[in-house]
Amino acid sequence: MNETTQTQGTLRSEARIAHGALHRLRQDLFVDAFAFRPMPPLEDAKISRWVPWLPERIRHWARWLPHFIVGFFAVCVFLATFSMSYGIGPVRGVLSVGFSVLVSAAPALTLFRPVGAFWLSLSGFVMVQGATTAFSSYGGGYRDAAFTTHLAVMTLVVLRTRPRLAVEMWLVTFGVGAVLTALGGGGMGDLVPVAFFFGVVLVSAAAVRAWREERRHVVETQTVTAEERSRRTLLEERALIARELHDVVAHHMSVIAIQAEAAPYRVENTPPELATSFATIRENAVAALAELRRILGVVRSEDPDAFADSDPEAPQPTLASLDSLLDSVRSAGLTVEAVITGSPRPLPQGVELSAYRIVQEALSNALRHAPGADARVEISYVLGGIGLRIVNGVPSRLAKPSPGAGHGVLGMRERVQMLGGEMTADHTKEGGFEVAAFIPVANTVGENTA
Structure with missing residues (x-):
């Protein structure tokens, strides 16, 4: 009884697997087989990365290079098959022209209706195979051309759609091929090596397609991760x-x-x-x-210990503490000079604190990303605000990898925007890095007394 139940369960599982495979085959090759799915042009970023030396106008047309290649291949197939129609009589000539159009149209159709192109190519191959039996003296060239074109069409369909279509189209093609061979009374000896060759080509195309999909997913994941990291840092x-x-x-x-x-x-x-x-x-x-x-x-509820290393009762630093900051940075190995222009005056505490933090973060980035370089801090007291410029030179040795690269700039920009100022941060022509900011101050304030 147990063996019978186990056998029935196995049969049901196999039936479910077969039903699922047939359902996927139907969804992939029959449902909306001729749906309009145009192939998009190449992305501008890829063109710029592959051929950066091309002029801008030519680079714009290079986005359509895959379409030109497929169209050129279709034209070559038509010309090659059409040339076989000379000298074979009017009836055979008309049939040959029709076959040429049918076989060459399939590659071009892959640009717009890829699954439909497979069925058109398979239909052309079946018709050419039937015509070969009737016109054996002239049909061999058409058969070879139709077979080669059908392989190219299936490869393009796999590259454009999904990898599992490689197996489905291979089964359909050689299932039809086996039926035609049996009806024509031929042997199966030639069909096996051809099927193996087709399988190798389609599996390779499916591997390329799977690699491209995986790479795209990795890029999307990295982009989302970088955005989440930036948001968390902010x-x-x-x-x-x-x-x-x-x-x-x-x-x-x-x-x-x-x-x-x-x-x-x-x-x-x-x-x-x-x-x-x-x-x-x-x-x-x-x-x-x-x-x-x-x-x-x-x-602070998400991270109650975020400020545990600082004394909550200690006063916040201001630009008056700049000398101690510079001494600390110099002791860490960074050669830095400070230049103050204008007449120093008391500023609102929020502005003083933000200016100090911007200088501190810029010097920390110089220590982290430009070891051995010289740095310069410029503070300008001007009418209507305070200007900051922190620039470092080219590093004299390689910097250690830093997983938080770029997040300090994000924090500096947030401080400046909060105070209604403007900030730029970019590499210099000499290879260093420069941070420049201007924080507006509507009214200067005197020192507060309790």
Whole structure:
């Protein structure tokens, strides 16, 4: 009983496999066989990478090179088969011209309807095979041409569609070929090596198609991964900026709250209305501080230890701390000089902090990506803002691979855009790297006193 049940289960599994194979064969070769699927031109990026020396106008037409090659092949097939129709009589001549058109049209059709081109090519081969029996003295050349063209058509269809069509078209072609050979009374001896040769060619085409698909998927995956990495880095940088701005704004709000609380005691006989106003100011300042802490907690919730290495009570750095930053960078092996133009003046703490971080990140990138190079920091106090320029020369030795390359520039640009400024970061003509930024300042502020 168990053996019978196992046998029935095996038969059902085999039946399901066969049914699935027939269903895929029907979907691939019969459903919408003549659907319009035009072959797109080559991408401009590929043309620029393969033949960068071509002029722009010629490079535009080079995108259609595969179409020209397939069309030229179709014309060659027509001319080769049409030349066989000379001197064979009017009836055979008309048939020969018809066969030439039928056989040569299939390669051209692969550009627009690839599966339909396979059926057209197979039909042409069947008709030529039948005509060979009737006109054996002239049919051999047509048969060879139709066979070769059919192989080319199947190869183009595999390259244009999917790899599994190679097996399906091979089975259909040599199934039909075996039937025609049996009906014509011929032997199967020649069919086996031809089938093997066709199989090798189609498997190779399917491997090329599978490799191209895999490569495309890898490129898409790498692109998505790079975008996700950039987005994650941007969010991390924004969290850091939020923490720093919290410290800056919290300091000002604390000063407002303290001054609002102390103001009524500095004036004798303070009017009740004025005392109430100061109390309201203090309450709003304290409420704002609480909101700032809550928002910062939300930003830092995904990584509560993101700022564990820094002292939360320590003051945020400003351009006044630039000398200590440069000394630290010099001790790490980077030769750097600083040039300050204009009259240094106090700037808003957010601007001071962002300017310091931009210089710090640019010098860190120089240390990481340009070992042994010299660097120069230029700070310009101009009317309406502050300009920054950090440039490094050509590295004197190879840099170690850095998986986070480019993310520092992303953070610097985020800081500048947050303050309404502009920034550029690009390689110099000499082979170094330059970061230039301008941060606008509407009004300068004096130093705050508590």
